[in-house]
Amino acid sequence: MRRTQTATLKIASAVLFLLCLLVAVPLLINATGRSDLYYTLTSVALLSIISAGVWITFYIGRINIGQGAYALTGGYVSAILVMNYGVSFWLTLPLAGLFCAAASVLIGLPILRLRGVYFAMVSLVLTEVARLLALALPITNGASGIVSIPLPSRLSLFGLTLIPDFATLANPRLGFYIASVLLMALCFLGLYRLAHSRIGQLCQSLQQNEELASSIGVNIAYLRVIAYALSSFLGGVGGAMFASISQSIYPSSFTVADSVNFMLNCFLGGLGYVLGPMLGTFVLYFGWDLLFQTGEFQLLIFSTVLIVLMLVLPNGLMSLALPRKRSL
Amino acid sequence: MEQVIANGLYLGAQYALIALGLTLIFALMNVLNFAHGQMYVLGGFVTYAIYGQLKLPFVVALLCSGVTLAIFGALMEKFLFRTVIRRSKREESTMLLAAATAFFLDAVVLLLFGEKQRGVPKIISGVFVSERVILPYDRILVGVIAILMIAAFMLFMQYSKPGRAMRALAQDRVAAQLMGVKVERYSMIGFALGAMLAGVVGGLLVSITGVNSGIGGPISIKAFLMVMIGGAGVVGGAIAGGFILGMMESVGLTVLREYGDITYLVIFALLMIFLSIRPHGLMGKPWG
Numbered sequence: 001m002r003r004t005q006t007a008t009l010k011i012a013s014a015v016l017f018l019l020c021l022l023v024a025v026p027l028l029i030n031a032t033g034r035s036d037l038y039y040t041l042t043s044v045a046l047l048s049i050i051s052a053g054v055w056i057t058f059y060i061g062r063i064n065i066g067q068g069a070y071a072l073t074g075g076y077v078s079a080i081l082v083m084n085y086g087v088s089f090w091l092t093l094p095l096a097g098l099f100c101a102a103a104s105v106l107i108g109l110p111i112l113r114l115r116g117v118y119f120a121m122v123s124l125v126l127t128e129v130a131r132l133l134a135l136a137l138p139i140t141n142g143a144s145g146i147v148s149i150p151l152p153s154r155l156s157l158f159g160l161t162l163i164p165d166f167a168t169l170a171n172p173r174l175g176f177y178i179a180s181v182l183l184m185a186l187c188f189l190g191l192y193r194l195a196h197s198r199i200g201q202l203c204q205s206l207q208q209n210e211e212l213a214s215s216i217g218v219n220i221a222y223l224r225v226i227a228y229a230l231s232s233f234l235g236g237v238g239g240a241m242f243a244s245i246s247q248s249i250y251p252s253s254f255t256v257a258d259s260v261n262f263m264l265n266c267f268l269g270g271l272g273y274v275l276g277p278m279l280g281t282f283v284l285y286f287g288w289d290l291l292f293q294t295g296e297f298q299l300l301i302f303s304t305v306l307i308v309l310m311l312v313l314p315n316g317l318m319s320l321a322l323p324r325k326r327s328l
Numbered sequence: 329m330e331q332v333i334a335n336g337l338y339l340g341a342q343y344a345l346i347a348l349g350l351t352l353i354f355a356l357m358n359v360l361n362f363a364h365g366q367m368y369v370l371g372g373f374v375t376y377a378i379y380g381q382l383k384l385p386f387v388v389a390l391l392c393s394g395v396t397l398a399i400f401g402a403l404m405e406k407f408l409f410r411t412v413i414r415r416s417k418r419e420e421s422t423m424l425l426a427a428a429t430a431f432f433l434d435a436v437v438l439l440l441f442g443e444k445q446r447g448v449p450k451i452i453s454g455v456f457v458s459e460r461v462i463l464p465y466d467r468i469l470v471g472v473i474a475i476l477m478i479a480a481f482m483l484f485m486q487y488s489k490p491g492r493a494m495r496a497l498a499q500d501r502v503a504a505q506l507m508g509v510k511v512e513r514y515s516m517i518g519f520a521l522g523a524m525l526a527g528v529v530g531g532l533l534v535s536i537t538g539v540n541s542g543i544g545g546p547i548s549i550k551a552f553l554m555v556m557i558g559g560a561g562v563v564g565g566a567i568a569g570g571f572i573l574g575m576m577e578s579v580g581l582t583v584l585r586e587y588g589d590i591t592y593l594v595i596f597a598l599l600m601i602f603l604s605i606r607p608h609g610l611m612g613k614p615w616g
Binding site for chain 1: 354358360408418420421423424427428431439555556560590592597600601
């Protein structure tokens with residue numbers, strides 16, 4: 001009885017939150033006239049999708065600092081498909097994700113055998129590899145990148161327009177905002193299901209002790225590749241969306257600093273909570289933006305706050321709201 | 329070819345010194361020090377300020393770099409890392425802390441010294457010219473100092489009391505504590521020593537390549553590479569990794585010149601293949 005009650009409560013609050021984002025936020029922005037906030041909020045939504053990917057790898061006990069590589073790859077795949085082959089953007093979105101997932105299976109098979117710091121370091125190097133590849137490959141157009149990517153076109157099913165052509169929209173920013181928020185909702189819904197499913201439980205067993213899990217009969221090699229592929233899929237989708245919003249992609253669009261930031265988002269939000277990456281991204285991104293007024297001291301204050309946060313709340317922000325729920 | 333090898337050795341000696349500090353911190357604390365490159369930059373700027381601007385002797389500047397960084401490292405261990413390790417549920421949290429310190433150092437260096445590329449006058453002028461090899465004297469000097477420091481560091485770790493204590497700590501923290509090693513004190517000394525090494529290398533190299541506030545990140549990545557090649561937490565591995573990377577870079581820049589700027593791409597690809605065969609590097613412990 002109790003359980004169904006809390007379940008309905010959770011669903012209700014999730015729906016309320018989504019409605020808030022989709023209706024109340026645009027109304028507020030219209031009222032205050034700060035339409036630049038659309039871009040900020042869209043970025044937060046997309047970055048939290050990418051960070052959610054990192055969170056999955058944390059869930060199997062790997063520190064992933066290579067998410068920037070997949071975000072960059074996703075962005076390039078989408079941009080090249082749209083520009084060179086005229087594929088509709090909405091089709092390239094899953095394609096970019098799938099491409100990244102396939103690439104991550106190939107890369108992951110050898111490197112997922114590494115653990116702890118070794119995996120962290122290799123994944124960090126991976127971001128650098130992606131950047132160098134983007135510079136060296138002929139199709140990515142080197143350092144000048146791919147620019148003036150057209151806005152997403154119309155998506156229709158059986159003659160019914162599902163998504164209008166963004167170029168004809170009065171406010172394409174609002175369109176991108178809604179699309180990103182919906183994507184984010186979808187992503188975190190999936191993440192929540194994953195974390196509470198059988199596979200999620202198995203992933204936690206990997207996080208705690210791989211040998212033990214393997215001795216009980218968990219196929220650890222298979223599981224960790226799947227988790228890593230999912231993580232890269234999210235990275236690719238997020239990166240593709242980003243390329244479309246900024247209508248350009250460069251080798252320096254996602255760098256090592258971004259990869260580290262994705263990891264920080266997860267840490268800051270709390271690794272034990274599904275919504276951790278979302279909260280972490282929001283706080284980190286807005287904190288950084290707010291500090292813009294402090295000019296040259298921006299980075300100094302930002303990093304000091306991070307250090308203090310780490311000292312006071314080493315288990316993430318979410319550990320404030322849900323104290324001791326999981327502690328043993 | 330001799331020229332390439334000489335360049336490789338010179339690069340390798342510096343790289344090994346950088347990697348030594350990183351691997352020492354990792355072995356003692358299980359902390360991946362993201363701020364290592366930034367410590368290197370700070371050391372470089374201290375030397376720049378003292379040798380380049382105040383015109384004091386280079387040796388004094390180098391000492392100051394080392395001491396500043398040692399103090400900084402000790403404080404960082406005592407007040408930041410120790411606290412977080414004690415309070416956190418997952419030990420990966422130290423990575424966030426290390427990344428935040430890296431940002432912090434970046435900001436400090438940027439505020440104090442600006443974003444310009446800084447250089448200092450040469451320590452000694454002149455170029456060594458023989459039939460096959462051409463090397464400026466200051467590079468030779470820096471290379472020799474680096475190798476001497478590596479030797480001194482190894483002797484210190486091997487024969488001195490703190491060195492023995494730190495090796496014991498790296499092998500087994502609990503057992504070392506039971507044997508009466510003051511774990512906290514030696515962790516702090518180790519962290520200070522690692523930071524000092526980074527600072528001294530920064531000071532040494534400012535006389536040749538100069539320094540700017542943006543190179544901290546790339547230096548950290550190179551240091552990670554070396555540590556991965558040699559095996560994390562192993563002193564010999566760090567030295568081997570440093571020399572291997574230096575040699576690969578030197579050879580790669582010559583051999584792959586006509587294909588454009590792909591040396592590091594090749595090195596990364598080789599590293600992936602190498603790591604899939606030997607996941608813990610040349611000499612690393614399993615699951616270090």
